[in-house]
Amino acid sequence: MPELPEVETVVRSLAPKLAGRRIVDARFTSHHVVRQKFATLRGRVRGQQVKSVRRHGKFILVELDRGVLTIHLGMTGKLLIDSEPGPYARAVFELDQGLLVYDDIRHFGRIEWSAGLLDRAAALGPDALDIGLEDFLKLLKSRRSRVKPLLLNQRFLRGMGNIYTDEALFEARIHPRAMASSLSKERATRLHRAMVDILKTAIRLKGSSVSDYVDADGQKGSFQQQHQVYGRAGEPCSICGTAIRRIVVGQRGTHYCPKCQRS
Structure with missing residues (x-):
């Protein structure tokens, strides 16, 4: 999607x-x-x-x-x-x-x-690209939910999906099943920075063409070449070499590194 x-x-x-x-x-x-x-x-x-x-x-x-x-x-x-x-x-x-x-x-x-x-x-939540750090920290603390499903909840934060949630959690070294409200300020700050940076980079590269996606001129994006975990199950982590794992979190296929993103 x-x-x-x-x-x-x-x-x-x-x-x-x-x-x-x-x-x-x-x-x-x-x-x-x-x-x-x-x-x-x-x-x-x-x-x-x-x-x-x-x-x-x-x-x-x-x-x-x-x-x-x-x-x-x-x-x-x-x-x-x-x-x-x-x-x-x-x-x-x-x-x-x-x-x-x-x-x-x-x-x-x-x-x-x-x-x-x-x-x-x-009725949607604030935009993932525009939300400031302090507002993001307050939102995380207010919800008793695992972080992956929470980031996918459009009423919590609009715009995030499976690809960029997996990539942001990897960049922030946060396990997708971690409880959002239990994240330290340091880890939550790292997640906010990773999310915004990855979204901006993906926009610069015109998105991820992993299936049918093209822009209004019919041109494909190239951010899929930058994916660290999404769609890479069984492949080695670019940081530690551990095999990327695919699990289901909140009924959604989820990719993460079991070593870099410890529970």
Whole structure:
């Protein structure tokens, strides 16, 4: 699933090309992706000019003259500018210049129009890229939960996913099953620094293309080449040489080094 760096990369590649364009028409083919009536959504967006494109956690917000088009990429969604629709195109927005195509093999993404920010988006926690250290420390101390599931909880902190949580915990040398509220200030500070640094580096490298992810221009990211633990089960740790282990924490596959990240 595209996480904060991937969504941020899509927004950055999309915003300068989409802002100012007008939606002339739209067509949809998937009721799984578009839960509103096709005719209703088409009527909402036709004739609307795009004012801005921004990220809210893992959501892409396309702000129009009236209302907001909220897009979630799900597991395999792609939002492509000036690309011809392929066999998995689930939504096509005809612009006054070119096309905006939402492509999704597995139908897990979502597209929805609303007058303002959707309630489920407004209910999310602070952004993982923007949260300050003191606020982060307070949040950790306030929750009796294992640190890995907590970082994945979007109501706690928005934007984190499996890849960058595993990578941040490794960088901070924290076991994924550690209790968040029991982390010392030093370890929690290390986690905050690791999280922010890794997110910034991943954005600079345009995200991790481990499956279907590409940016709005169809270009792959390269942060997957920097992964220290994610997807490397059985391979040697780059620090100590111990085999990276894969376990399940909070019903999510989790990668860590049993030596560098002791319980």
